[in-house]
Amino acid sequence: MLTNxxxxxxxxxxxLSRRSVRSRTGEFLAEGPQAVREAVVHRPDLVRDVYVTPEAAERHTDIVDAARAARLWVHDVSPEVLAAMCDTESPQGIAAVCRVLDVSLAAALADLPPDAIVCVLTNVRDPGNAGTVIRGADAAGADAVIVSDASVDVYNNKVVRxxxxxxxxxxxxxxxPVPVILSALRERGITLLAADGAGQTLLHDVDLGRPHAWVMGNEAWGLEPEVREACDEVVRVPIYGHAESLNLAMAATVCLYASAEARRRRR
Structure with a gap:
């Protein structure tokens, strides 16, 4: 057991909590049972080491068994060691060092279905927002997520969590870069839908029957004018109550689920 x-x-x-170190090593830390479980089950080839406290090993035998079945290194550690490894105040007893998923833009767009749904994050800086949008895209059945170079590092601990x-x-x-993203999507015949509160088209009026990408902007100022102008339509989520607006993660999830529902009806 590791105790020091x-x-x-x-x-x-x-x-690995520092971006410079993640960039140099090509590794990042996944904390918590759900993140580690999904890594071990879906991409064990990317998991280098699993660290688990005795209590967590008893509670999450399925994760430990799956890791060992995949012939991964599973290290028993004291709670103090795990706390020193993680940057959360109350670690949940298990973490894994993983290699980054190096997916190129071309690879992400290579096998899109005819009714593709893509989510694009431009200038998204808040880790919690970025991670929640990725989770929402996954839940809605999106086919790919593309994150611009001006956005937060997706391997930031808070994003991963x-x-x-x-x-x-x-x-x-x-x-x-955003122009490269938009150009590549357009070349693939993907309609570009800018999600922005200034949009003239309401969400329930937009045609979601064609392959499309939701282009999401910064939490504070939204999409830059040149990005809106480069898109095919600017769409806004209607506000029926007294709220001034929806935050980025909420708006993205609403848009993505509208796309998912349109796809479900066609299929």
């Missing part, structure tokens, strides 16, 4: 919270191994794992395992369920291309 000041060991070199513990320091190396904790250092917010995805609750969805990070391993669908293609996610990162670090791509």
């Amino acid at each position: 919270p000041r060991s070199d191994r513990v320091k190396a794992v904790r250092a 917010s995805t609750v395992g969805s990070l391993w369920h669908l293609p996610i291309a990162t670090g791509v």
Whole structure:
């Protein structure tokens, strides 16, 4: 059992909370049972090490058994060691060091179905919002998520936790300039729908029967004018009550579920 919270191994794992270290090593930390379970089940090839406390090992035998069945390294650690590895105040007893999913834009768009649904994040800076949008895209059955180079690093610990395992369920291309994203989607015949409160088209009036991408903007200022102008339509979610607006994650989920429902009706 690893018991020294000041060991070199513990320091190396904790250092993954820094973007520079993640970029250099190509690794990141997934914390919590749901994130680790999904990594072990769906992408064991990307899991380098699993760290688990005795109490968590008893509580989550399915995760430990799946990790060992996949011949992954499972390390018993003390609660103090796990706390030193993680940046959450109350770690849930299990974490995994994983290799980043290096998905290119071309690969993410390679096998889109005829009724494709894509989610594009431009200038999204809040980790919780980015992770929640990825989770919502996964839940709605989106075919890919594309994250611009001006957005938060999707392997940020807070983003990974917010995805609750969805990070391993669908293609996610990162670090791509917005003009390149829009151009590549247009070349694939994907209609570009800008989600913005200034839109003249209401969500329930837009044609979601064609392959399309929802283009989402920054939490504070929304989409930049040139991005809106580059899209085919600017769509807004109607507000029926007295709320001023929906936040990014809520608006994205509403739009994606509208797309999912339109797809369900066609199929």
